[in-house]
Amino acid sequence: MAFDSTPMDQAAYPLLSINIGKLRQNLETLSASVKGSGCSLMIVTKSFCADPEITEMLLSHSAVDYLADSRIKNIKTYAGSGKKTVLLRLPQKCEIPDVIRCTDVSMNSEIETLGLLNDEAARQGKIHQALLMIDLGDLREGLFYKEEEKILRTVDEISRMKHLELLGLGTNLTCYGAIIPKMDNLSILVSWADRIHEHFGIKPAIVSGGNSSSYYLIEKGEIPQGINNLRLGESFVLGTETAYGSRIENTYSDGVKLEAQIIEVQTKPSLPEGESGKDAFGKCPVFKDLGLIKRAILAVGKQDVDTENMFPEDLSIAILGASSDHLILDISASEKHYQVGDVVAFTLKYSALLRAFSSGYVQRRYIEGIPKSPVNF
Structure with missing residues (x-):
């Protein structure tokens, strides 16, 4: 399945938001060092x-x-x-x-x-x-x-x-x-x-x-x-060297971000009910009892991205887990009033980036402009 390149005013999700300007800055930094x-x-x-x-x-x-x-x-x-x-x-x-x-x-x-x-x-x-x-x-x-x-x-x-x-x-x-x-x-x-x-x-x-x-x-x-x-x-x-995982100065870690749309917001118990077995991927999940929590489900899952190596830009959100096409978040601590249709953005590590680009279900949007100076995350 070929990916779709989506204009910003016609966004369909999930999508990779690709900032060409930030990637160009990364290239400028690396090339100066390597050629030097x-x-x-x-x-x-x-x-x-x-x-x-x-x-x-x-x-x-x-x-x-x-x-x-x-x-x-x-x-x-x-x-x-x-x-x-x-x-x-x-x-x-x-x-x-x-x-x-x-x-x-x-x-x-x-x-x-x-x-x-x-x-x-x-x-x-x-x-x-x-x-x-x-x-x-x-x-x-x-x-x-x-x-x-x-x-x-x-x-x-x-x-x-x-x-x-x-x-x-x-x-x-x-x-x-x-x-x-x-x-x-x-x-x-x-x-x-x-x-x-x-x-x-x-x-x-x-x-x-x-x-x-x-x-x-x-x-x-x-x-x-x-x-x-x-x-x-x-x-x-x-913008990461991979021997020790350190950030490289004057580069961006968020030149590519994943954005996904909320399809459900409900308050539910934090512990599943009933006899526990294996999940869709053959694992036996473990849950903490946090009482009732406000949960959001996004229309993206393990088929699209490595959900264990992606991180919400809203730091008050926690990823609870995922199935092949659903990502479940705990949004209880967020000051933002999330609703169905809202979009949540994530930064990515390498395995998540690789899988998202490989997915035919994740669209792409391109941005050129960047802030005045790089920020290291």
Whole structure:
């Protein structure tokens, strides 16, 4: 289901309120730091599903060197638009033709896949570039950094391919094993780049030192010399570095907000009545006895957004729980007299943002103007 882009005077809910001006400010802050550290900038579009308005802003910004995504479907929407495109997830065999057709670079670790890419690039008359992924201990994708023979053999195989070029090395940290980027582990990636240069005479053009979890190293001036690229997604959209979850100065955390409409306001007991079993998602919920409470139900639920990682802008509201298409709030403490039809706004963490952009039931509205100075939440 395709999303609807909704004019402000014809709002339908739930919707994502997307402030392009705030996101542009986030990009300005990040790009100044990243470029100042000597790194190229790769913006990851997957968290907002390559939303066309956000992507258009990125395409027009001179500091963005690459646009990257884990989904070919997203990359297709901006392939050939002027920025180099990168496939972040290792290619599936079934998508090899589209990888060559729509991307300039792909991340790889398997010799068999690299061979298929080379063959397809030959059929399409292209030269495709590969980032060889090195696993520094987070244990997601990549050749494990201690497997010297395997890494050297893979580079040797790439060097013999006529339609594949080794652009450089990359690593991923924090996404699976939650291993934090440090001077010591990222320096291993740099040392591998040096070793490849010495052994094969191939100097990797890119040594990509990770994602938004590596950004704090730039702020501290501790990014290893030789790391020359970062891949930023969450820090761009939410203004957060992801190693420790700290806010980044001069960025906005509310460039994207979720708004949902109230469909019921009732005063009811806080404890359900009757024999308790499992809820719609197979869990056994636990409730506190708060007596009678004023409750509001919104027309949004777990099918649309991660309801455990969204937060009402009205701080007096508490989220009680959710089913697939209902969100239940305790509005007892709010000074506002909420009624059916009123709209409640929420700030989002990464998982909530990702699910809301992925939902075909959540519409989108775009705003350009921003306050005079950023506020960190």
